[in-house]
Amino acid sequence: MTMTMTADAVTRLSRRQLAWWAAQAIPDGSYVNLGIGVPTLCANVMPADREIILHSENGVLGFGPAPAPGQEDRDLINASKEFITMKPGGAYFVHSDAFVMIRGGHVDLALLGAFEVSGGGDLANWTTGDRRFPPGVGGAMDLAVGAKAVWVLTEHTTKKGEPKIVNRCKYPLTAPGVVRKVFTDLAEIDVTADGLLVRAMVEGLDLEALQAVTEPKLRLAGDCRVMAAPA
Amino acid sequence: MAIDKIVPTLEAAVAGVADGMTIMISGFGFAGVPNDLIEAVLHTGATGLTVISNNAGTGTEGLAALVGSGRVKRIICSYPRSKGSDHFDSRYAAGEIELELVPQGTLSERMRAAGAGIGAFYCPTGVGTELAAGKEVRNIGGRDYVLELPLRADIALIQAEKADRWGNLTYSKSARNFAPVMAMAANLTVVQARHIVPLEAMDPETIVTPSIFVDRVVHVNNDRQWDI
Numbered sequence: 001m002t003m004t005m006t007a008d009a010v011t012r013l014s015r016r017q018l019a020w021w022a023a024q025a026i027p028d029g030s031y032v033n034l035g036i037g038v039p040t041l042c043a044n045v046m047p048a049d050r051e052i053i054l055h056s057e058n059g060v061l062g063f064g065p066a067p068a069p070g071q072e073d074r075d076l077i078n079a080s081k082e083f084i085t086m087k088p089g090g091a092y093f094v095h096s097d098a099f100v101m102i103r104g105g106h107v108d109l110a111l112l113g114a115f116e117v118s119g120g121g122d123l124a125n126w127t128t129g130d131r132r133f134p135p136g137v138g139g140a141m142d143l144a145v146g147a148k149a150v151w152v153l154t155e156h157t158t159k160k161g162e163p164k165i166v167n168r169c170k171y172p173l174t175a176p177g178v179v180r181k182v183f184t185d186l187a188e189i190d191v192t193a194d195g196l197l198v199r200a201m202v203e204g205l206d207l208e209a210l211q212a213v214t215e216p217k218l219r220l221a222g223d224c225r226v227m228a229a230p231a
Numbered sequence: 232m233a234i235d236k237i238v239p240t241l242e243a244a245v246a247g248v249a250d251g252m253t254i255m256i257s258g259f260g261f262a263g264v265p266n267d268l269i270e271a272v273l274h275t276g277a278t279g280l281t282v283i284s285n286n287a288g289t290g291t292e293g294l295a296a297l298v299g300s301g302r303v304k305r306i307i308c309s310y311p312r313s314k315g316s317d318h319f320d321s322r323y324a325a326g327e328i329e330l331e332l333v334p335q336g337t338l339s340e341r342m343r344a345a346g347a348g349i350g351a352f353y354c355p356t357g358v359g360t361e362l363a364a365g366k367e368v369r370n371i372g373g374r375d376y377v378l379e380l381p382l383r384a385d386i387a388l389i390q391a392e393k394a395d396r397w398g399n400l401t402y403s404k405s406a407r408n409f410a411p412v413m414a415m416a417a418n419l420t421v422v423q424a425r426h427i428v429p430l431e432a433m434d435p436e437t438i439v440t441p442s443i444f445v446d447r448v449v450h451v452n453n454d455r456q457w458d459i
Contacts, residue, residue: 057335058259058408074261075404081260081313092404094411094439095259095285096343099336103355127361134287134323135332138310142336142356172361 005209007156010202012185017229020045021200022111022153022183026052030108031101033057033143035125037113038153040080053089055107057139059098062090079139102139103146110147112140114154114179116169119216121179121191123152124171137174144175156184157213165189165196166215186210188227189218200225236398237427237448241271244421244449248277248386255342255413256284256294257389260313261459263406265390265423266293267451272388278302283342283384285335285409289315290458303328307382309335315459334362337379339412345381346415346444354379387417391440391448394424398445399438407439414444423451 013021019041026032026042028050034040044065046052054063057079064085067073072083101107116124123144127135144150154164165182182189187210188200199221201210207220238244245268248254254272258264272280273296280303287306288294297303299318306328311319322328333341334356344352353376357363367378389410392403400422402410414420427450 056405058262058405060405073404075263075406077260077262077405079259086404092402092407094339095408096336096339096412099339103336132320132324134312134316134320134330136310136312137332137334137362139335141334141360141362145355145358146336173359176359 005206007186007205007209007213010186010204012156013202013227013229014231016041016045017231018153018183018185020229021188021227022151023047026050026109028052031055031061031106033102033107033110033147034078035110035112035140035143036080036138039111039113040078040082042111043078043084055098055101057095057098057102059093059095060084060090061093062087099139099142102142105146105148107143107147109149109151110143111151111153112143114152114164115171116164116166117152117154117179117182118166118169119191119196121177122169123150123174123179124169125174127172129172140174144178149180150178151181151183152179153183156186161213163213163215186213195219197221198224200227202227235396236445237396237450241267241449241451242274244268244423244447245271245275247419248272248275250277251279252277252385253281253283253383255384255387255417256282257387257408257410257413259285259405259408261289262404263390263402263408263410264293264459265388266457266459268388268421268423268449269293269297273297273300273302279304281305281307283307283382285309285338286313287311287316287319288459289313291318292458295319295459298322298328301327305329305331307331307333307338309333309338332362338382339409341379341382342409342412342416345383346412349381351378351380353377382416384413384417385419387413387420389413389420389422391422391424393426393428393433394422394448395428395430395433396448397430397442398422398448399433399442400424400440400445401433401437402439411440414440419446420444421447421449423449425452
């Protein structure tokens with residue numbers, strides 16, 4: 001009898017490592033919005049050799065990493081209500097202009113969290129319908145339809161170990177068919193017209209084990225890479 | 232006659248707040264929230280209020296205190312639940328507060344439309360989702376849009392960095408957020424400003440909210456640490 005490998009046996013990326021891996025994929029010169037959750041961590045691990053301009057819904061463009069302890073400014077936060085710093089060239093503007101940038105198609109890329117993503121790129125990330133946990137849409141629907149590209153950063157499975165990449169979202173949608181890439185703590189997956197294509201996996205994982213925690217059918221890219229990030 | 236919109240007290244700033252009014256409150260997270268004006272509204276005892284704000288308050292003071300007081304019957308916002316939003320969460324769970332959840336960009340654009348005299352607008356956000364349920368959808372140039380209506384208020388409470396006696400305003404960093412569009416969208420715009428400066432000290436090139444949108448200014452610059 002042969003042992004079957006499972007996703008439980010491999011070391012998943014930490015949230016910071018996942019943010020780092022996704023940040024390395026952001027093209028130089030992009031205007032990028034970082035959503036609540038893992039995406040906000042990207043601001044602290046951006047590639048040093050690129051100029052990537054970060055946008056925040058609350059009226060900030062061109063911000064940098066979190067401030068050093070003691071340097072926090074209560075007037076300077078991101079959309080996740082975390083303290084940030086400004087970079088030279090940054091700008092402040094009214095909230096409605098922040099969404100002119102989003103809906104008007106001026107933001108190149110939105111990195112968002114997700115409750116679920118479907119094989120066709122449907123995104124669900126604003127409500128579970130549970131009255132104990134009020135819904136919170138924030139800017140997610142605007143970003144989902146307005147940004148030129150949407151990438152999702154999320155754990156591959158729920159706390160119960162169930163797939164978050166599903167055939168059909170059971171939670172209410174944020175937007176249908178908008179997600180182009182999914183970065184998880186196990187893999188990097190492209191959403192293509194021909195289905196989900198695995199571009200990278202963590203060390204020691206194989207397609208069969210990844211498929212076991214993913215509902216839609218996966219295909220392996222010919223140049224699939226090992227997903228590794230600094231601790 | 233010299234125009235002077237500066238009022239001496241918080242009480243005078245919120246005079247006229249009454250039961251059943253709709254109140255816009257600036258701020259995003261803890262930045263730019265006019266906590267002193269909110270507390271002054273709480274002191275008026277006005278009830279049955281509708282509040283329009285991005286969030287629903289965190290901690291025990293400011294908007295959270297107003298929500299927790301039970302005087303807010305309805306809140307229109309994009310992101311009510313945050314770390315520390317216990318006052319809202321428990322009232323929502325108990326069915327004691329109505330929530331109209333609005334996508335964030337639609338929220339500020341509806342305010343802008345109200346301020347700009349626009350009757351309605353077609354917006355791509357939310358198409359095909361529960362938040363567009365029951366709204367008119369129209370295909371324009373091959374893309375679907377949802378009809379959104381203006382959002383107006385009786386009073387807007389906003390926070391600014393600098394103000395002059397005419398009501399010209401500048402803001403501080405991300406504390407600007409919703410304040411300029413709320414100032415346009417209310418029948419009465421009330422400002423708490425950290426600094427009052429002479430007209431001559433305001434640079435016309437850098438005024439963010441021109442005085443025409445402002446009705447009252449009260450000077451509030453204290454070191455109070457709000458639990459928010």
